[in-house]
Amino acid sequence: xxxxxxxxxxxxxxxxxxxxxxxxxxxxxxxxxxxxxxxxxxxxxxxxxxxxxxxxxxxxxxxxxxxxxxxxxxxxxxxxxxxxxxxxxxxxxxxxxxxxxxxxxxxxxxxxxxxxxxxxxxxxxxxxxxxxxxxxxxxxxxxxxxxxxxxxxxxxxxxxxxxxxxxxxxxxxxxxxxxxxxxxxxxxxxxxxxxxxxxxxxxxxxxxxxxxxxxxxxxxxxxxxxxxxxxxxxxxxxxxxxxxxxxxxxxxxxxxxxxxxxxxxxxxxxxxxxxxxxxxxxxxxxxxxxxxxxxxxxxxxxxxxxxxxxxxxxxxxxxxxxxxxxxxxxxxxxxxxxxxxxxxxxxxxxxxxxxxxxxxxxxxxxxxxxxxxxxxxxxxxxxxxxxxxxxxxxxxxxxxxxxxxxxxxxxxxxxxxxxxxxxxxxxxxxxxxxxxxxxxxxxxxxxxxxxxxxxxxxxxxxxxxxxxxxxxxxxxxxxxxxxxxxxxxxxxxxxxxxxxxxxxxxxxxxxxxxxxxxxxxxxxxxxxxxxxxxxxxxxxxxxxxxxxxxxxxxxxxxxxxxxxxxxxxxxxxxxxxxxxxxxxxxxxxxxxxxxxxxxxxxxxxxxxxxxxxxxxxxxxxxxxxxxxxxxxxxxxxxxxxxxxxxxxxxxxxxxxxxxxxxxxxxxxxxxxxxxxxxxxxxxxxxxxxxxxxxxxxxxxxxxxxxxxxxxxxxxxxxxxxxxxxxxx
Numbered sequence: 001x002x003x004x005x006x007x008x009x010x011x012x013x014x015x016x017x018x019x020x021x022x023x024x025x026x027x028x029x030x031x032x033x034x035x036x037x038x039x040x041x042x043x044x045x046x047x048x049x050x051x052x053x054x055x056x057x058x059x060x061x062x063x064x065x066x067x068x069x070x071x072x073x074x075x076x077x078x079x080x081x082x083x084x085x086x087x088x089x090x091x092x093x094x095x096x097x098x099x100x101x102x103x104x105x106x107x108x109x110x111x112x113x114x115x116x117x118x119x120x121x122x123x124x125x126x127x128x129x130x131x132x133x134x135x136x137x138x139x140x141x142x143x144x145x146x147x148x149x150x151x152x153x154x155x156x157x158x159x160x161x162x163x164x165x166x167x168x169x170x171x172x173x174x175x176x177x178x179x180x181x182x183x184x185x186x187x188x189x190x191x192x193x194x195x196x197x198x199x200x201x202x203x204x205x206x207x208x209x210x211x212x213x214x215x216x217x218x219x220x221x222x223x224x225x226x227x228x229x230x231x232x233x234x235x236x237x238x239x240x241x242x243x244x245x246x247x248x249x250x251x252x253x254x255x256x257x258x259x260x261x262x263x264x265x266x267x268x269x270x271x272x273x274x275x276x277x278x279x280x281x282x283x284x285x286x287x288x289x290x291x292x293x294x295x296x297x298x299x300x301x302x303x304x305x306x307x308x309x310x311x312x313x314x315x316x317x318x319x320x321x322x323x324x325x326x327x328x329x330x331x332x333x334x335x336x337x338x339x340x341x342x343x344x345x346x347x348x349x350x351x352x353x354x355x356x357x358x359x360x361x362x363x364x365x366x367x368x369x370x371x372x373x374x375x376x377x378x379x380x381x382x383x384x385x386x387x388x389x390x391x392x393x394x395x396x397x398x399x400x401x402x403x404x405x406x407x408x409x410x411x412x413x414x415x416x417x418x419x420x421x422x423x424x425x426x427x428x429x430x431x432x433x434x435x436x437x438x439x440x441x442x443x444x445x446x447x448x449x450x451x452x453x454x455x456x457x458x459x460x461x462x463x464x465x466x467x468x469x470x471x472x473x474x475x476x477x478x479x480x481x482x483x484x485x486x487x488x489x490x491x492x493x494x495x496x497x498x499x500x501x502x503x504x505x506x507x508x509x510x511x512x513x514x515x516x517x518x519x520x521x522x523x524x525x526x527x528x529x530x531x532x533x534x535x536x537x538x539x540x541x542x543x544x545x546x547x548x549x550x551x552x553x554x555x556x557x558x559x560x561x562x563x564x565x566x567x568x569x570x571x572x573x574x575x576x577x578x579x580x581x582x583x584x585x586x587x588x589x590x591x592x593x594x595x596x597x598x599x600x601x602x603x604x605x606x607x608x609x610x611x612x613x614x615x616x617x618x619x620x621x622x623x624x625x626x627x628x629x630x631x632x633x634x635x636x637x638x639x640x641x642x643x644x645x646x647x648x649x650x651x652x653x654x655x656x657x658x659x660x661x662x663x664x665x666x667x668x669x670x671x672x673x674x675x676x677x678x679x680x681x682x683x684x685x686x687x688x689x690x691x692x693x694x695x696x697x698x699x700x701x702x703x704x705x706x707x708x709x710x711x712x713x714x715x716x717x718x719x720x721x722x723x724x725x726x727x728x
Contacts, residue, residue: 005260008267011356016318021068022060028072037126038083052324055079061315063199080130112151145206150194156185175641179250189222202304213288220277221309227270232326271356276544281306362622363542368611374697375603378636384679389428391436396424399443407495420693423447429684448499449557456530461537480520485509522560529554542613542622558591565677572670582657586649589642590678594685596639601689605700
């Protein structure tokens with residue numbers, strides 16, 4: 001069968017190495033698979049299938065330095081996960097048996113008890129038998145924290161197979177952002193990262209395991225692994241198995257382009273994710289180690305983990321080019337100057353230049369303050385009706401007066417400017433049923449958040465004062481005490497601190513301890529995202545597309561405003577439902593739509609006036625190398641894709657969620673109310689952007705920052721302007 005496209009040239013900056021114990025692992029895993037019932041008689045594999053796929057070779061390439069025992073155990077894990085994927089395909093995907101698939105998946109967590117001494121059920125199939133055996137052999141040598149993380153990633157890998165099954169049932173191809181997010185769970189690369197910790201003897205310290213920096217390393221690793229797999233497996237998955245979850249097919253559909261063009265774009269995204277991994281590892285992880293006070297052994301473990309992830313990338317590439325499981329005709333050939341040297345076919349020195357180098361260069365050479373003219377706006381297709389609170393004007397007056405009392409006016413904002421921004425109008429649309437007091441508080445939260453979002457790049461970004469920003473960040477965290485919210489005002493000094501402390505007391509005071517912790521975590525995440533923006537600004541680096549979209553949800557404050565709505569339903573809905581992948585995906589889709597609204601409206605303000613690098617339209621222009629109107633069209637298509645996803649989930653996935661959690665009439669009404677609040681949230685945000693005096697051409701050259709920029713100018717005067725602000 002002819003290949004549907006020519007494999008692109010892959011970016012791979014590190015050569016693959018082969019573990020010396022590969023043959024030992026082959027012999028061991030063959031007998032292990034037979035003992036678990038995965039070969040003859042399973043209806044899925046014969047021994048010839050296992051030999052042809054050669055998972056021992058995969059593990060020997062991806063874990064080149066571990067001993068024979070560890071390599072054999074890791075190989076068994078991969079045999080198990082690939083057998084599970086094929087078994088689930090044969091038994092449930094091909095027959096489209098959703099009910100049977102759910103029952104099958106619901107049993108598997110019982111074979112991963114946190115305490116290894118706890119009993120397990122009797123296995124009823126090869127997947128259960130294999131998982132039980134692997135769990136007993138692996139977890140005694142790992143900490144409880146690692147077990148918890150590995151269990152979570154394994155459950156994600158298993159349970160999100162239902163998402164793939166549902167999409168096959170409905171004949172639906174996901175949008176690119178939805179696909180990337182779900183592929184991480186279904187594709188299993190975060191699970192692979194956990195095995196890297198085991199095989200490399202490099203367990204990540206629990207104090208930083210869930211930090212943004214380590215999460216970026218894991219996510220970029222996962223995305224690169226999955227996108228590479230999509231390129232090699234397109235023919236088998238799409239043409240043979242009828243799969244719809246393949247990145248090439250997703251982009252082929254989204255961009256309405258040829259399969260070859262989609263494959264090249266997937267490879268560009270793969271390259272971008274690898275380069276994001278490198279940037280994070282080199283420019284952010286060392287600072288994280290210093291900030292958290294990690295000891296030398298902990299720092300060495302993180303370094304070994306990073307190296308282990310790099311080994312996996314190069315080894316995975318090498319294996320894909322050799323395994324009979326994939327489309328790889330001509331993949332191993334004379335294209336590399338190192339051809340014939342074992343383990344170097346993945347390393348083509350030309351891939352360090354050419355297209356990958358040009359892509360990296362584009363991210364670092366954007367010319368700021370280009371004249372772009374008025375922002376181009378598409379015809380927004382948002383179908384949700386707008387309802388406004390009758391208390392809008394009162395909330396606006398009170399929020400402006402509050403900002404004056406807190407000291408937020410006079411530096412980057414003044415009174416008329418804030419009145420024109422009219423954050424109360426946004427609140428009136430976000431929450432049309434709010435009481436006057438609730439609306440006033442909401443408008444003040446939006447005022448504080450937007451002030452901070454304007455303040456950080458002006459005061460800390462332009463002079464590249466990352467240390468000052470970190471000190472400001474740490475001070476703001478002290479203004480949110482969880483145990484005693486009323487103590488916050490005594491800890492506040494600057495206007496930003498005083499205003500945050502005031503909001504914290506009034507918002508967190510009546511909440512439960514758990515709700516306060518959620519609120520603080522949400523605000524802290526937003527503050528950390530502002531530091532991430534400053535880090536990029538200091539490098540003058542246009543972000544990677546995936547990293548940008550995921551961080552934009554936090555820089556925009558959407559998680560914070562949604563949380564305040566979600567906390568209303570505390571006790572009305574099961575906590576597990578509100579944390580479910582379905583509800584999270586619904587929230588992410590809505591958040592992305594809102595963030596992209598803002599990026600479209602603010603393009604002239606940010607690109608022409610402020611010299612920003614954080615705007616989705618600019619990110620798209622940089623990634624695709626296209627012009628402004630083309631980038632707007634792509635962003636609009638993505639927004640419409642996210643909107644269709646919201647409507648799909650409302651019609652198809654939420655009813656299944658109600659069944660899974662056995663919601664009664666009251667629970668279903670509460671969930672419906674939460675979904676309507678999300679729709680109000682979107683309608684209110686679009687209306688606010690269309691009405692306020694912040695993004696119009698006549699506003700952008702006289703907006704935030706004119707007071708700051710009106711001070712002394714020229715070389716060496718930044719400190720004088722910042723000192724004036726800090727003195728206030």
